[in-house]
Structure formats: C-alpha cells, structure tokens
Amino acid sequence: MDEILKRYNDRSYLIEAIHDILDKKDEKGLGDEEIRKIAKHFKTSVAEVLGVLTFYSMFPVKLKVKHTIRVCVSPACYIKGSRELVEFLKSYLGCDENNVSRDGLFLVEEVECLGLCDIAPAVMIDNKIFGNLDKEKLKTVIEENR
Amino acid sequence: MKIIVESSLSSPVILSFSKEDTLTAYVSNGGFETLERFLKGGKRIEILNEILKSGLRGRGGAAFKTGIKWNAVANAKSDKKFVVCNADEGEPGTFKDRWILENRPFLIIEAMTLCAYATGASRGYIYIRGEYKNAIEVMKNAISQAYNESFLGQKIMDSDFSFDLEIRRGAGSYVCGEETALLESIEGKRAQPRFKPPFPVEKGLWGCPTVVNNVETFANVISILKNGADWFRQFGTQDSPGTKLFPVSGRVKEPCLIEANLGVTLGRLVEEAGGVDDDFQCALVGGAAGNFLYKDELNYPLSYETLKEKGKVLGSGAILVLNKNDRREEVVKNILEFFINESCGKCTPCREGYPVLLEKFKGYLNGSISKDEVLRLSNLMFKTSLCALGQSSKFLLESYFGVVL
Numbered sequence: 001m002d003e004i005l006k007r008y009n010d011r012s013y014l015i016e017a018i019h020d021i022l023d024k025k026d027e028k029g030l031g032d033e034e035i036r037k038i039a040k041h042f043k044t045s046v047a048e049v050l051g052v053l054t055f056y057s058m059f060p061v062k063l064k065v066k067h068t069i070r071v072c073v074s075p076a077c078y079i080k081g082s083r084e085l086v087e088f089l090k091s092y093l094g095c096d097e098n099n100v101s102r103d104g105l106f107l108v109e110e111v112e113c114l115g116l117c118d119i120a121p122a123v124m125i126d127n128k129i130f131g132n133l134d135k136e137k138l139k140t141v142i143e144e145n146r
Numbered sequence: 147m148k149i150i151v152e153s154s155l156s157s158p159v160i161l162s163f164s165k166e167d168t169l170t171a172y173v174s175n176g177g178f179e180t181l182e183r184f185l186k187g188g189k190r191i192e193i194l195n196e197i198l199k200s201g202l203r204g205r206g207g208a209a210f211k212t213g214i215k216w217n218a219v220a221n222a223k224s225d226k227k228f229v230v231c232n233a234d235e236g237e238p239g240t241f242k243d244r245w246i247l248e249n250r251p252f253l254i255i256e257a258m259t260l261c262a263y264a265t266g267a268s269r270g271y272i273y274i275r276g277e278y279k280n281a282i283e284v285m286k287n288a289i290s291q292a293y294n295e296s297f298l299g300q301k302i303m304d305s306d307f308s309f310d311l312e313i314r315r316g317a318g319s320y321v322c323g324e325e326t327a328l329l330e331s332i333e334g335k336r337a338q339p340r341f342k343p344p345f346p347v348e349k350g351l352w353g354c355p356t357v358v359n360n361v362e363t364f365a366n367v368i369s370i371l372k373n374g375a376d377w378f379r380q381f382g383t384q385d386s387p388g389t390k391l392f393p394v395s396g397r398v399k400e401p402c403l404i405e406a407n408l409g410v411t412l413g414r415l416v417e418e419a420g421g422v423d424d425d426f427q428c429a430l431v432g433g434a435a436g437n438f439l440y441k442d443e444l445n446y447p448l449s450y451e452t453l454k455e456k457g458k459v460l461g462s463g464a465i466l467v468l469n470k471n472d473r474r475e476e477v478v479k480n481i482l483e484f485f486i487n488e489s490c491g492k493c494t495p496c497r498e499g500y501p502v503l504l505e506k507f508k509g510y511l512n513g514s515i516s517k518d519e520v521l522r523l524s525n526l527m528f529k530t531s532l533c534a535l536g537q538s539s540k541f542l543l544e545s546y547f548g549v550v551l
Contacts, residue, residue, distance in 0.1 A: 019276065051336050052334070057317070059318075075238050075430060075477050079468065079477065115277070117238070117396075119401070
C-alpha cells in the first residue's frame with residue numbers, strides 16, 4: 001500500500017489510488033487503519049475518503065470477499081432474464097443478507113449497465129467478462145472462477 | 147463485437163475492420179499526419195473554423211455544437227486550460243465508445259492533441275469508466291506508445307507544442323457521464339454535478355476553461371480536418387451532419403454496432419441487425435435518458451432535429467428493441483429503479499423525486515393514480531433538477547404514455 005501511495009501525491013489521485021490498492025488485495029475492502037492512512041497521505045480527512053469510497057459503487061465498504069460478481073440488471077440484460085440470474089446465484093451460492101456467499105468467497109452485486117448489451121445477459125467476475133449467459137452457463141463460469 | 151456499416155454508407159467514417167491498436171498500424175493508415183500538418187505550419191484558427199463549419203454535434207447525448215465549445219475555450223483567457231474526453235459510457239444499451247477505445251485508441255489521442263493545440267490547452271484527461279478494464283488497458287498502452295514516439299509530451303514532433311495526456315478511471319457511477327460530475331471525479335471527489343452556468347468552457351477542471359467531449363465526438367475530428375467540413379457534411383442531415391454509431395441490442399437476431407448516416411430510419415437499423423426476434427413492439431432509443439419509439443415511427447429519420455420536432459430525443463443513439471412479449475412497463479420500472487440507484491443525492495427533486503415517481507407509476511399500473519399525476523411529477527423534476535439525471539424521466543414517461551405535454 002505504501003508503494004502505491006508513493007506514486008500519487010496530488011489529492012486528485014484519490015480514486016486512482018483506491019483502485020490500485022483494491023486491485024492488489026486478495027480480500028476486497030478497506031479497514032479503518034488503511035482509510036486513516038490514505039487520508040493522511042492525501043492530506044485530507046477520513047470523512048472525505050469515506051465519502052468518496054461510499055459514493056462509487058465499484059468500491060466495497062468493509063466487505064471481505066475474494067471475488068465480486070457483478071450482474072447487470074439494466075434494461076438490455078433485464079429483458080433477457082438477468083433478475084432470474086441474480087436469484088439463481090443467490091440461492092446457488094447460499095448468499096446471506098449482505099449477498100456474500102456461504103463460503104465467504106463471493107459477493108453478488110446487482111449493477112447498472114456494463115456496456116455489454118451486445119452479449120446480454122452479462123456479468124463481470126472481478127475483471128473478467130462473461131456474456132450470453134443462462135443458469136447452466138453461469139454455474140460453469142462460477143465453478144471455473146472459484 | 148459485431149460491427150456493421152449501414153448499406154447506404156459507401157465507407158465508414160469511424161468504424162474500421164482492421165484493428166488499429168498499435169502505433170505502427172495507425173501511422174501506416176495515415177495516422178498523426180494531420181497533427182504533423184498543423185504543428186508544422188497549420189493555423190489554430192483553421193482547426194477551430196473547420197470544426198465549426200462541419201456542424202459536428204456532441205455524440206454523448208446533448209448534441210451541443212463541438213465548434214462552439216472549442217472556440218469558447220480558445221478565446222478564454224487563462225494560464226491553464228484542459229481537454230477532457232468523456233469515456234464514462236454508462237447509458238444503458240450503449241457500447242459504442244467501448245468499441246472506439248478498444249479498436250482505435252490513437253484516433254482519440256490525435257484528436258485530443260489537436261483540440262489542445264487549437265484551444266491552447268496543455269493537459270488532457272481521458273475519463274474511462276472503471277468497468278471497462280480492457281479499454282483502459284488498450285488506451286494505457288496507446289498513450290505510452292505515443293509518448294515514446296513523441297506524439298505526446300514535451301515538444302511534440304519537434305514543434306514548440308507540448309501536451310500531456312493521462313487516463314483517469316471511474317468507479318461505477320452513472321452520473322459521471324454528466325460533464326461537471328465527471329470533472330469533480332477527475333479532481334478525486336464525490337461526483338456531484340455543479341451548478342451551470344458557469345459551463346466547463348469557462349470554469350472546468352480546477353476552475354480553468356475546459357473542453358469536454360464524448361469519445362465518438364473526438365473520433366470524428368481527424369477525418370473532418372483531413373477531408374474538410376464540406377466532405378463531412380455529405381453525411382447525415384443539414385442540422386445533424388455526419389454519421390453516427392448506433393449500438394443495437396435486445397430482441398434483434400444479431401446485436402451489433404452499426405455506423406449509419408444521421409437521419410437513418412429505425413427500421414433500417416433493425417433490419418441491419420438481422421431483424422426482430424419475434425414481432426416488433428417498440429424500441430427504447432437513447433437508453434435510460436431516452437424514450438420509446440413505436441411501429442409507426444419505424445420509417446422516421448433518426449437525427450437530433452427530427453426527433454426534437456416530435457418532442458423526443460436521440461441521446462446516445464442506443465437502440466434497445468422490445469418484442470411483443472416484453473413488458474414495456476417493466477422496463478420503465480427498471481429504469482426508474484436505475485435512476486433511484488444512480489441519483490447522486492445532491493438536489494432534492496432528483497433524490498426525493500425518483501422514489502415517489504416509481505411509487506406513482508406503480509399506482510398508475512394498478513389503477514389508483516392517473517397518468518397526469520405521474521407526468522406532473524416527472525415534468526416538475528424536469529424543470530427543477532440540477533442535472534440531466536433528474537430530468538430524464540420526462541422523455542421516457544411521455545413516450546410511454548404517448549403524449550407530449
């Protein structure tokens with residue numbers, strides 16, 4: 001984390017720095033100590049950093065999971081059955097009320113348009129894209145990306 | 147992604163069937179010749195005049211004349227000026243900018259550099275939505291290749307002109323597509339839109355004059371400067387010159403990206419995408435900020451002015467086709483939920499309005515609320531919201547109910 005912060009001095013790089021820190025972590029999410037450190041580095045307040053973290057939906061808040069599954073639920077995917085995919089995922093992975101899977105590996109997120117409408121319904125698992133899905137295909141994809 | 151050039155178009159302006167993601171490929175196709183021509187003797191005013199004469203309109207959705215923006219920034223007095231490319235493509239149904247970023251990154255770099263040269267800017271940012279991991283990688287590579295060969299950086303191609311360009315990633319916020327919210331995000335803050343005026347051309351990044359253009363807008367610049375405004379005006383219509391990228395998805399046999407003249411009909415685009423899967427019901431044009439077009443509008447020309455005459459909008463050009471089995475009201479509910487999720491919370495009409503609007507719409511569906519009451523609220527939000535996000539439901543709902551107030 002120190003290495004990453006060293007690259008960014010200007011306050012405007014806060015979002016870039018958070019991206020890089022999260023990309024490098026095995027478990028997604030930032031702890032209190034890390035948030036304090038970031039705030040200090042950019043000479044701003046913890047409230048500012050928390051404000052930015054909570055504003056942007058790609059930044060998880062304190063949820064420790066290995067993979068994030070982003071299911072697009074915007075119109076193009078929606079009319080091709082993405083809600084059913086969400087329901088299937090939640091039951092298949094045994095998600096709790098925070099949408100974290102029973103084994104703690106996955107976070108299931110319903111997200112807005114991913115710009116993958118040509119291959120709807122589509123999901124992103126971390127940085128990878130999967131399209132033209134149905135329940136069976138999704139199941140295979142999940143098992144391959146565990 | 148499948149790409150199609152609409153059959154009445156002899157050759158595409160933006161789409162290209164060969165990948166141009168290396169500098170060598172771009173230069174061998176005549177890339178950076180235009181930049182070189184202007185840096186070695188061309189006048190800034192020629193660039194500004196040509197873009198103005200071309201009548202190019204912003205392709206992000208608002209369709210503002212690009213030449214007017216560029217001239218305003220060029221004429222502004224400031225030590226620092228900026229050029230920003232809005233690549234925060236988040237409008238549901240829209241995937242055109244992704245194609246450009248992934249396939250023709252240098253076209254954007256050259257266009258932004260020329261824009262900076264013409265307006266007197268010294269620094270540029272490409273703001274790409276965080277979800278577009280691949281586009282970010284391709285663009286990052288392209289920028290570093292351009293730096294290595296002196297197409298970016300200090301004294302570009304041995305001229306006196308210097309320009310620095312960097313990528314800033316978004317992080318999952320639709321409102322960042324709004325230009326002032328995007329500027330806030332580049333500054334590293336929560337992306338809440340600013341009051342306008344002042345517009346970014348007067349006070350943009352860090353309060354300095356800033357050009358903000360969509361990816362597709364920049365993608366037209368080089369061919370205009372290469373071939374002239376008159377050449378560009380052979381495409382499209384009088385008030386909407388040029389070609390347009392139309393991302394077509396939903397109930398068509400082959401979802402794809404189509405380049406066509408502005409003024410093309412919806413019916414043509416649907417045909418090019420392999421026709422409708424089952425019977426055509428309607429199309430959502432322009433995404434969540436857009437509106438429905440129906441069967442009787444299949445032969446109506448799609449351009450900024452023709453749709454405006456009907457009280458409708460073209461927006462980003464996204465076409466989402468619904469067949470007779472799709473439930474239009476479910477799509478409307480889905481979009482209202484989308485706006486609830488994406489509202490930044492800064493202004494009351496949008497933050498408080500959308501949840502109530504959704505309830506009222508559900509009330510309309512079960513018969514307890516009149517359509518006038520639903521439209522009254524969306525009209526109020528249109529008049530009082532700070533940015534386009536809070537204003538967008540007006541077009542959607544009026545087209546749903548089939549009325550223009």
